[in-house]
Amino acid sequence: AEIVIVPDAATAGGLVADEIVRLVRARPDAVLGLATGSTPLPVYEALRPRLAGIDVSRVRGFALDEYVGIAADHPESYRSVIHREVVEPLGLDPALVRVPDGSLDGIEHAGDDYERAIEAAGGVDLQILGVGTDGHIGFNEPGSSFGSLTRVKTLTEQTREDNARFFDSVDDVPRHCITQGLGTILRARHLVLLAFGSGKAAAVAGAVEGPVTASLPGSAIQLHPHVTVVVDEAAAAQLR
Numbered sequence: 001a002e003i004v005i006v007p008d009a010a011t012a013g014g015l016v017a018d019e020i021v022r023l024v025r026a027r028p029d030a031v032l033g034l035a036t037g038s039t040p041l042p043v044y045e046a047l048r049p050r051l052a053g054i055d056v057s058r059v060r061g062f063a064l065d066e067y068v069g070i071a072a073d074h075p076e077s078y079r080s081v082i083h084r085e086v087v088e089p090l091g092l093d094p095a096l097v098r099v100p101d102g103s104l105d106g107i108e109h110a111g112d113d114y115e116r117a118i119e120a121a122g123g124v125d126l127q128i129l130g131v132g133t134d135g136h137i138g139f140n141e142p143g144s145s146f147g148s149l150t151r152v153k154t155l156t157e158q159t160r161e162d163n164a165r166f167f168d169s170v171d172d173v174p175r176h177c178i179t180q181g182l183g184t185i186l187r188a189r190h191l192v193l194l195a196f197g198s199g200k201a202a203a204v205a206g207a208v209e210g211p212v213t214a215s216l217p218g219s220a221i222q223l224h225p226h227v228t229v230v231v232d233e234a235a236a237a238q239l240r
């Protein structure tokens, strides 16, 4: 992987946004792999001015994951977050940006449907990734198979506590999610993993330099030929 250590998250956001702009200029119907959570927000913020004046009407997107059993119009559903943070500010066509369907009705085929949609789009060109403090990417928690495809998973207590800040209390954080698998993520043509702050230092070191192990799902990126890791000093602190 190419490791880029930057002074702050805003610098990282600018770098990754520049890369996305290059991609969209070269390929107006580029397929972006979108992440939620706090980490990618500086990328989306940096994209807004950079994409002004560029035709984004054909840009497509696939989110990594969604909570299961949350109302689609709940402000913290990833469908809502992706629309609020990405689709609306960047002026993307909402019909071209998909989020896994976490509604209970039809959940048994939602994973397969999502895989087929990604395939029909020709695959993801650039996948933005954050990493959980427990090393998850997407919501592939420790123990996830490297060949896994989009499916329903149980969130760890650690992840539910980490995400409680988005809800009134930890009890309101859903217990299940539907997430692209590690196998799905590895099919994207370029992986861009971002991490900021000391809380991510162990996960970053494990993902980049640790043994490739299902105990640290982020280590799956070592199996991919084109990975860029963009981190601040604090998140890089445990790299050798």
Ligand code: F6R
Residues within 6 Å of the ligand: 034, 035, 036, 037, 038, 039, 040, 064, 065, 129, 130, 131, 132, 133, 136, 137, 138, 139
């Ligand atoms: C979000 C996702 C997760 C987050 C991770 C880090 O779509 O798939 O893997 O990237 O939980 O979350 P933040 O960025 O909030 O620290």
